[in-house]
Amino acid sequence: MHMDNPRYINREMSWLEFNARVLDEAADEGTPLLERLKFIAIFSSNLDEFFMVRVAGINKQIESGATKFAHGYNPKKTLKMLDRRVRTLVSRQYRYLEEDIRPALADAGIVICAYSDLNPSQKDKLKKSFQKNIFPVLTPVAIDQSHPFPVIKNGAVELLVSLEPEQGGKERYAIIEVPEILPRFIPVENTGQRVVLLPVEALIAAHLEMLLPGCEIQECGMFRITRDMDISIDEESVADLLSEIQVEMQKKGRREVIRLELAKGLSPKARRWLEKKLDVTPQMIHGINGLLNLKRLLEITSLPGFANLRDQELPPLSSTQLDPEKSIFDNIRNEGAIVLHHPYESFTPVIRFLEEAANDPGVLAIKQTLYRVSGDSPIVRALIQAARNGKQVTVLIELRARFDEENNILWARELAEAGAHVVYGLAGLKVHCKALLVIRREPDGLRRYFHLSTGNYNDKTAKIYTDIGLFGCDKLLADDLSALFNVITGFAKPPAWRKLLVAPFNLKERLLFLIEREVSFSTKENPGHIIFKINSLIDSDIIDALYKAAKRHVRIDLIVRGICGINPYHIEKSAAARIRVLSIVDRFLEHSRIYYFSNNGTPDYYIGSADIMPRNLYSRIEILFPIDHDNIRTELDTIMKFALQDSRKGRRLTGPNRYSRTIKAAAQEKTHSQIRLYKFYQQKIAQRQEEAGETPDITVFRTPPSSIKPRLGTDKKDE
Numbered sequence: 001m002h003m004d005n006p007r008y009i010n011r012e013m014s015w016l017e018f019n020a021r022v023l024d025e026a027a028d029e030g031t032p033l034l035e036r037l038k039f040i041a042i043f044s045s046n047l048d049e050f051f052m053v054r055v056a057g058i059n060k061q062i063e064s065g066a067t068k069f070a071h072g073y074n075p076k077k078t079l080k081m082l083d084r085r086v087r088t089l090v091s092r093q094y095r096y097l098e099e100d101i102r103p104a105l106a107d108a109g110i111v112i113c114a115y116s117d118l119n120p121s122q123k124d125k126l127k128k129s130f131q132k133n134i135f136p137v138l139t140p141v142a143i144d145q146s147h148p149f150p151v152i153k154n155g156a157v158e159l160l161v162s163l164e165p166e167q168g169g170k171e172r173y174a175i176i177e178v179p180e181i182l183p184r185f186i187p188v189e190n191t192g193q194r195v196v197l198l199p200v201e202a203l204i205a206a207h208l209e210m211l212l213p214g215c216e217i218q219e220c221g222m223f224r225i226t227r228d229m230d231i232s233i234d235e236e237s238v239a240d241l242l243s244e245i246q247v248e249m250q251k252k253g254r255r256e257v258i259r260l261e262l263a264k265g266l267s268p269k270a271r272r273w274l275e276k277k278l279d280v281t282p283q284m285i286h287g288i289n290g291l292l293n294l295k296r297l298l299e300i301t302s303l304p305g306f307a308n309l310r311d312q313e314l315p316p317l318s319s320t321q322l323d324p325e326k327s328i329f330d331n332i333r334n335e336g337a338i339v340l341h342h343p344y345e346s347f348t349p350v351i352r353f354l355e356e357a358a359n360d361p362g363v364l365a366i367k368q369t370l371y372r373v374s375g376d377s378p379i380v381r382a383l384i385q386a387a388r389n390g391k392q393v394t395v396l397i398e399l400r401a402r403f404d405e406e407n408n409i410l411w412a413r414e415l416a417e418a419g420a421h422v423v424y425g426l427a428g429l430k431v432h433c434k435a436l437l438v439i440r441r442e443p444d445g446l447r448r449y450f451h452l453s454t455g456n457y458n459d460k461t462a463k464i465y466t467d468i469g470l471f472g473c474d475k476l477l478a479d480d481l482s483a484l485f486n487v488i489t490g491f492a493k494p495p496a497w498r499k500l501l502v503a504p505f506n507l508k509e510r511l512l513f514l515i516e517r518e519v520s521f522s523t524k525e526n527p528g529h530i531i532f533k534i535n536s537l538i539d540s541d542i543i544d545a546l547y548k549a550a551k552r553h554v555r556i557d558l559i560v561r562g563i564c565g566i567n568p569y570h571i572e573k574s575a576a577a578r579i580r581v582l583s584i585v586d587r588f589l590e591h592s593r594i595y596y597f598s599n600n601g602t603p604d605y606y607i608g609s610a611d612i613m614p615r616n617l618y619s620r621i622e623i624l625f626p627i628d629h630d631n632i633r634t635e636l637d638t639i640m641k642f643a644l645q646d647s648r649k650g651r652r653l654t655g656p657n658r659y660s661r662t663i664k665a666a667a668q669e670k671t672h673s674q675i676r677l678y679k680f681y682q683q684k685i686a687q688r689q690e691e692a693g694e695t696p697d698i699t700v701f702r703t704p705p706s707s708i709k710p711r712l713g714t715d716k717k718d719e
Contacts (some may be wrong), residue, residue, distance in 0.1 A: 003213050006071070006541060006567060006656070007071070007543075007567060007570045008070075008071045008538075008540055008565045008566075008567065009564065009565045009566070009567050009656065009657045010069070010071070010073050010078060010081075010565075010657075011070075011538050011563055011565060012054055012078060012082055012566055013078075013081060013082065013085070013657060014236045014562075014563045014565060014657055015050065015562065016082065016085050016086065016089065016536075017056065017657055017658075017659065018146060018561070018562045018585075019046050019047060019050070019089065020089055021044055021474065021583060021651055021659060022039055022042055022043050022046060022384055022584070022585055023039065023040075023043045023089060023092060023093055023096070023247070024651075024661055024662065024663050025039035025585055026039040026040045026043065026093070026096045026097075026101065027096050027584075027663045028662065028663045028664070028665075028666075029099070029663060029664055029666055030648075030656060030666030031311075031670065032104055032308070033101065033104055033108060033309045034105075034110075034300070034303075034306060034309040034312055035298060035300045035301075035309075035310060035311050035312050035587065035658070036096075036101055037097075037101055037105070037297055037301055038091060038297075038298060038301045040096065040097050040101065040294055040297055040403075040714050041294055041295045041296070041297040041298045041301070042295075043089075043093055043294075044093070044294040044295040044297075045295040047086070047089075047090075048155060048226060050253075051258055052154075052226060052227065052228065052229035052230065053087055053229060053303060054076055055079070055082065055231045055258055055259070056084075056228035056229065056256075056258050057230050058075050058078060058079050059079075059228070059256075059258060060228075060230070061075045062075045062076055062079070064259075070540070071540065073330050078397065079283075083283060085648070086286075087286070088219040090288075091371050093294070094288070094289060094290045097290065097294070098289075098290055101472070104657065105309075108306070108308075108309055109193055109194040109195065109306070110195050110197070110257060110300065110303065110306065110309075111193075111195065111197065111646045112185070112197050112198075112199070112291075112300075113188065113195070113196055113198055114198075114202060115198060115202045115203065115205070115206045117502075118188065118198070122188055122189070123206075125248070125297070126186065126188065126198070126203055127207065128367050129186070130204075130207050130210075132205055134182060134200070134203065135207070135210060135211070135243070137179055137181070137182060138177075138179070138201060138204065138211060139176070139177070140161075140174050140175070140176045140212055141174060141175050141176070142172060142173075143172065143173050143174065143277075143410070144172055149277045150175060152175070152177075152225050152257075153178075154163075154225065154226065154227040154229070154255075154280070154708065155176060155224065155225075155226065155292050155293065156177050156179075156180060156224065156293075157177075157178040157201050157222055157223075157224050157225045157292050158175055158176065158177050158178065158223050158224065158225075158268060159175065159176040159177075159178065159201060159204060159205060159208075159220055159221070159225055160173060160174075160175055160216075160220070160221050160222070160266065160274055160436050161173065161174045161175070161176065161208060161212065161217060161220045162218040162219045162220070162267070163212055163216060163217050163218055163268050164215065164216045164218060164221070165214065165215055166215075171218060173270070173273060174212060176203050176204065176211065177270070178200060178204065178399070178510065182200050183200060183298060183299065183446060184199065184200060184293070184296035184297075184299050185196045185197035185198065185199060185200065185299055186199075186200050186203055192305060195303060197300065199291060201292075205220050207219060207233070218465060219266070219267055219270060220263075221262070221263055221265045221266035221267075221270060222262075222265075222292055223260060223261060223266070223274060223292075224260075224261040224292045224293055225257050225260055225261070225278065226257070226258055226259035226260075226261075226533070227255040227256060227258065228255045228256040228257075228258050229255065232473055233284055233587065233615050240491070245493065248458055249492065257278050257280055257284070258284060259284055259286060260274075260275070260278055260280045260285050260286065261286045262274075262285060262286070262287055262288065263289075263290075263291075264287065264288065264289045264290075265286050268489045279374050282659065288335060294311040298509055305593070308394045309520075311587050312557035314343075314344070314678050316342070316343055316344065316346035316347065316348075316463065317344060317345050317346065317678075317681050317685060318345070318346060318417065318685065319338065319340055319345050319346070319684065320348065320684045320685055320687075321338045321339070321527050322338060322349055327356055327360075327668065328349060328352055328353045328356050329356065329360070329440065329473075332449055332471045332472065332473055333447075333473060334471075334472075334631065336472065336474075337470060337471065337472045337474070337628075337629045337632060338471040338472070339468060339469070339471075339627075339632045340468070340469045340470075340471075341466070341468050341592075341635070341639070341677070341681070342455065342462045342463075342465065342466065342467045343462060343463045343464060343465070343466065343588060344466075344677055344678050344680075344681045345681060347459055347462035347463070348595075348658060349471075350379075350451060350453075350457070350462075351379060351382065351459065352437070353436070353449075354366070354368075354382035354383065354386070354436070354673045355378075355382045356381060356383075357382075357386060357391075357438045357440075358382045358383070358385040358386035358389060358391065359385070359386075359389065360440065362440045362441045362442060363386075363391055363438055363439070363440045363441075364391065364392060364439050364440065364441055364446075365391060365392035365393070365394070365438075365439040366383065366386050366391055366392070366393050366394070366436070366437070366438050366439075367393075367394045367435075367436070367485045368394075368395050368396070368435065368436045368437070368457070369385065369395075369396045369398070369431055369433055369434060369435050369436075369488070370395060370396065370397045370398065370411070370456075370457055371431070371432055371434070371456050371457075372397045372408075372456040372458050372461070373407070373408075373411060373456065373457055373458050374458050374459050374460040374461075377406060377411065377457075377458070377459065378459055378538075379457045379458075379459065379689070380411050380414070380415065382557060383395060383415060383420060384414060384416075384418040384420070386420075387415070387418040387419040387420040388418055388419065388562050392421075393415075393418075393419070393420040393421065394420070394421045394423065394485065394489060394689075395412075395415050395420050395421070395422050395423070396423045396424075396425060396431050396482070396485075396488050396489065397411060397415070397422060397423075397424065398424075398425055398430055398431050398432070399411045399412065399424050399425070399428050406643040412424070421489075422477065423488065423489045425488070425621075426488060426621065428619070429521075429619060429620060429621055430619065430620045430621070431488060431619050431620070431621040432609055432610075432616070432617075432620040432621060432622050433451055433484075433502075433608070433609045433623040434454065434456060434457065434469075434609050435449050435450070435451075435453075435454060435455040435481060435484065435485075435623065436450060436451040436452075436457070436483065437449075437478070437481050437485060438450070448471055448473065448475075448478035448481070448482065449471070449472070449473045450471070450472055450473070450477065450481055451469055451470065451471050452469065452470050452472075452477075452481075452606055452608070452623070452625050453467055453468065453469035453470070453609070454467045454468050454469070454591065454592040454593050454608060454609055455467025455468075455469070455591050455592070455609075459651060464588055464589060465588065465589045465591040466588050466589065466590050466591050466592050466674075467591050467592050468592045468594070468607050468636075468639075470607070470625065470627070470632075474499075476498045477499050477500070477625060478497050479498060479717055480495075480497050480498055480500040480502075481500070481629065483495045483497075484500065484502060484621075484623070487621075488621060494506075499625065499626055500623050500624070500625055501606065501608070501610075501617060501623065501624040501625075502621070502622070502623050503610055503617050503618070503620060503621065503622040503623075504508070504617060504618050504619070504621075504630075507610060507617060507622060507623075507624060508539070508541070508542070508617040508618075511542060511595070511612075512541065512542070512545055514551055514595075514597045514604065515530065515542070515545040515546065515548075516545065517547055517597070517599065518530055518554050518573065518597055518598065518599070519548060519549050519552045519554060521599070521600040522549070522552050522553045522554045523553060524553050526600075527553040527554060527555050527578075528549070528552075528553070528554040528555070528597075528598055528600070528672045529554065529555045529556075529557075529596075529597075529598035529643075530549065530555070530556045530557070530596065530597055530598070531556075531557045531558075531559070531594070531595075531596040531640050532557075532558050532559065532560070532593075532594070532595055532596075533559040533590075533592065533593060533594040533595075533597075533639070533640055533643060534558075534559070534560055534561075534593045534594075534611050534612060535560070535561050535562050535563075535590070535591060535593065536560065536562050536563040536565055536611040536612065536613050536616075536668060537558060537560050537563070537564050537565055537611070537612045537613075538559075538563055538564075538565040538612065538613045538614070539565075539612045539613060539614055539617055542612045546558075546566060546579065546582070547566075547571050547575070547620065548590045550568070550571065550575040550576070550578040550579050551575040551669060552572070553578070555578050556578060556579045556580070556582050557582070557640075557644055558579065558580065558581045558582070559582050559583075559584065559590075559643045560581060560582070560583055561583055561584060561585065561589075561590040561591075562583075563613070564581060564583070564653070566579065566581065567657070568581070568653070568656060569656050569658070580644075580652070580653075581645060581652070581653035582643065582646070582650045582651065582652055583650070583651045583659060584643060584646055584649050584650050584651075584673060584674075584687065585651070586649040586672075586673075586674050587674060588674055591640075592607065592641065593607060593608055593609065593610060593611060593624075594606070594636055594640060595607070595624060596636070596640065603633075604626065605626065605627040605633050605636055606624040606625065606626055606627065607623035607624065607625065607636070608622065608623050608625055609622050609623060609624075610623070610624055612624035612674040637675075638680060642673040642676045642677055642680075643673045645671050645673070646671050646672065646673035647662075647665060647668040647671045647675070648662060648665050648668040648669055648670075648671050648672035648673075649664075649665075649672060649673065650662070650671075673699055
């Protein structure tokens with residue numbers, strides 16, 4: 001394999017380039033300052049998860065003696081490549097933050113200061129605040145023969161203090177955890193126009209004598225660890241999945257350390273002591289020249305005021321397909337099919353659908369899958385109310401949704417206590433599909449209403465993720481959904497699906513068929529056309545089928561936000577020119593999945609929960625469902641067209657795992673797909689009101705304010 005131009009791009013390296021695109025948003029000249037700071041935080045949050053899961057997984061492969069990844073990649077060589085790229089990106093991140101964003105924020109009235117910058121009056125005020133609000137929460141842990149090295153919390157900022165007891169004796173160490181319950185930044189000054197903030201660890205470090213009285217402080221430095229959180233459970237051998245996951249959650253504080261971040265300033269002696277105690281290798285150590293745990297910069301982005309430093313708000317709009325004076329059931333029955341595109345359109349109708357179902361005397365049963373829900377979920381509250389009202393409520397709640405395990409366990413218990421039938425999934429298969437089925441008695445008999453979606457039933461993420469949901473009552477789709485729930489909750493065999501594509505049963509097979517059908521119709525004069533708008537593309541069989549299609553004149557447009565394993569530059573130029581790859585990273589996380597096949601003039605459209613990854617195709621219950629209504633197809637065409645035309649936030653694949661950059665693309669604002677889509681839905685409302693003879697009552701959209709231009713040059717190292 002030619003590592004510089006492989007047939008398949010390595011999954012981990014592709015993900016890192018996605019996170020590099022996230023980081024580029026922090027350097028974008030046309031993005032407001034607090035939004036740029038937000039992308040600094042998102043980059044760090046993403047990288048934490050990457051280490052906890054992906055790097056941890058590679059380490060396990062190396063420990064097991066594996067010498068090859070999928071597609072011939074060597075785990076040890078891959079880890080070295082990842083390490084080099086991570087260090088380059090983190091260095092760039094801190095350069096953007098320290099040399100550009102922080103100075104610009106200070107000019108705009110938001111100052112992140114050092115303790116040494118404070119005057120005596122400010123220090124005295126903060127000392128009193130420290131004694132009252134912070135000191136009681138802290139627990140310094142001395143380390144000696146009677147005090148063993150403590151369990152260090154995953155992801156927390158820690159202070160390592162070298163000290164000498166007052167009565168003499170050899171140098172000792174103490175560790176002070178900065179509890180995450182404390183605010184990350186302490187206000188020093190806030191006039192409304194100017195805010196001065198001090199990192200909480202700096203305030204703690206300035207008052208060590210209060211925490212360690214009778215000791216002479218020699219030095220103090222900060223560190224942070226990341227642990228292996230790649231939890232694996234043998235589901236076939238456990239009797240109680242919920243209990244087993246709870247046990248694994250309790251063990252997470254002692255899982256293996258895979259990364260040690262050390263802030264600048266620790267002496268070599270203190271570093272060696274800490275490295276030995278944590279049992280880390282040099283490759284795991286990352287020196288940081290700045291603040292640790294940058295994901296908590298999100299606290300600054302939510303400061304009140306400073307509207308000029310944020311994106312203009314785009315409040316969710318009402319749907320033109322829904323009459324608010326009628327019940328959701330009447331709306332669905334009258335329209336036949338209703339589509340909602342979040343966050344441009346409100347998620348409220350989905351909540352209302354469940355709330356109406358919970359209290360409707362005609363509703364007999366509700367069945368729903370839940371993967372990730374919010375902490376105070378109105379969706380779960382409605383399900384609980386339905387169960388208490390005597391409805392037959394069945395909920396598949398996926399306990400293995402990574403990083404949401406504990407939240408889902410809590411909801412599972414509450415639902416069960418309310419009388420719902422709670423199912424935890426299938427052994428060996430995560431249930432990732434998003435499906436809701438309501439069975440209602442009506443004058444003409446039982447009718448099944450449903451909601452299917454590309455995204456989670458989460459009212460919080462519905463405000464920041466782009467997802468598409470479909471309400472309907474189509475009998476064939478309802479039949480398939482009933483069968484799907486029977487497969488999930490019981491021992492039913494998968495049926496011959498009539499409309500749904502369901503992984504791991506027929507979804508991949510059907511996608512390959514649809515690609516091959518496109519090939520069979522395609523000629524040089526009448527080329528076929530395939531469009532995928534997805535989050536990830538890594539399955540080698542699908543990639544091979546796309547290569548073959550391109551060689552047979554099929555035009556292929558791939559809008560892939562994240563991991564993308566296809567490399568058109570590996571095949572001949574004429575075929576490669578027919579494959580266009582685009583990645584959009586913007587204020588809303590692109591999350592919807594749309595599949596389009598031109599089919600010689602009678603196109604097929606599918607949307608759903610599935611990306612093109614082995615885990616989605618083999619190890620999860622996923623669904624794609626067809627879109628048959630012309631008005632909804634036209635809307636999907638608009639979504640895909642705007643994405644493909646986006647030169648403002650759309651990055652084009654320009655080489656093997658290389659993408660164009662948009663940090664100086666503010667002049668392309670007219671192609672900005674997310675802004676164009678919001679205007680599109682505004683115009684739909686205005687048109688509907690005009691047709692009804694009403695005066696349009698919507699806010700005229702204005703272009704988001706431009707931010708202070710960054711001081712970054714076109715550094716060749718960043719290209």
